[in-house]
Amino acid sequence: MKKYRGLLLDADNTLFDYEKAEGLALEATLEPMVRAGQLAQAAAAYRSINAGWWKRLEQGAITPDELKIGRFADLIALLGIPFDPAATSARYLAALAAHAPLLPYARESVAAAARVAKLCLVTNGLTDVQRGRLRASRLEEYFSAVLISEEMGIAKPDPRFFHAAAEALGIAHSDLLCIGDNPAADVGGARAAGIDACWFAPEGATWPGPGERPLFVLHDLRKIVNLAQGVYP
Template identity: 40%
Template structure:
C-alpha cells in the first residue's frame, strides 16, 4: 500500500502553469479594452495582484473585492478610465481558456491516481479552475475538487482541508499529503490542518523553505518515491492498481 493514500493537490504553479495562462489572459484583456498590452503593464498588474492575494491569505480581504480591486488599482495606476468589474469578468473568461500543464504533471497524476485518492484544493475562482482542469485532462483523475470560492474559506486556513477530507471520507490523516508550490498557502495550510506537506520547488529555489515542508520535490516524478512503496514503484505504468488494492483490503477484513 502507498505511504500516502490521499493527495490534496494545489492547481496553480503545481499542476498548471498559472504564469503562462495569466500572461496570455492579461494581454488579451488589455487588447480587448484598448489598454497598453505591454510587459510593463503586466508588471504593474502583478505587483498589485500579489499584494491583494497576500491580504486575502491573511484574512484581510474578501475574494469578491480582490478580483475587482486589482483592475481598479491598475486603471488608477495607468491613469485610465474603465469598468473594473467588466474587465475582471473578461479576464477570468480568458484565463479559463488556458490550461497550460506543468511538465510531467498529467503523467504523474495518472500514475498516482492508481494508488491514491486525489483531490484538488485551490484558492482559485471555481469556474476558471473547473474549466482548466477539464481542458487539461486532469479532472478525470480527481476524486474531488474543492475550491475556496465554493467551500467558503481560503488556504492557509485548515477548514478547506478538513472539508475535503470529510467529503472524501478520509479518516487516517497520517496517510494524507498536501502538495503545492506556495509556502504560505499550501505548506502552511497543510501544517495548520495537521497534515504532511510536499513543496513543489519547480523553480529550484536554493533558500531553505519556511515553513519547512515534510518533503520537497523539483519534478513531478520525484513524488513517486515519496508516495509509493517499492512494489508499487515496480508496477509503474500498470493500470487498475488502485482497484486491486481496494479489493485486497476488503478481502482481508
C-alpha cells in the same frame, strides 16, 4: 516508508504553469485597452496591484468579488484609460479560465498517481477560473474531490481546509500526503492539520520555513506516484 492512500495536490505552480496562464490572459485582456508598446508595462502594473489585493483577501479584509473588480479599477485609474472595471474583469477571468498550460510531466504524473491513490485538488483561487482551467486541462477525471477556496469560504493554510479535504476523500489524516509549492499555504497548512507534507520546489531550493524542512522535497512531478507507494526519492 509509509504509503499514502490519498494525495492532496495544489494546482497553481504545482500542476499548472500559473505565470504562463496569467501572461496569456493579461495579454488578451489588455491588448485592446493600451497603446502598442505599453502592454508589458501595464501587465507589470497589474501584477503589482493584484498582489496587494490578494494579500488583503488572504487577511480576510475584502471579499473575492471586491478583488475581482478592484484590481482592474486600480489599474484603469493608474493608466488613466476609459474602461469599465467590471467588464474588464469578466473578460480577464474568461481568458484565464480558458488557459491551462501544465508544468512538465503534470498530466502523466497525475494519471499515474490516480491509479495508486485517491486525489483531491486543494487550491486557493476563484471558483470559475479554477473550474474552467481544470476542465480545459482535462485533468478533472483524475480527482475524486476538488476544493477551491472561494467556494469553501476558507483558504489554505487554514487547517479547516485540510480537514475538509480528508473528509471529502474519506481518508484518515495519517494516510494523506499534501504536495504543493507554497511553503506556508501548502506545507505549513497541511502540517498544522496533522497531515504529512511534500514541498514541490526547484532543484537546490532552500527551505524558507515555516518550521523545519518538510519530510519530502520534490522537483520532478513524476516522483509523486513513488511517494504514494512509500518510495522516496
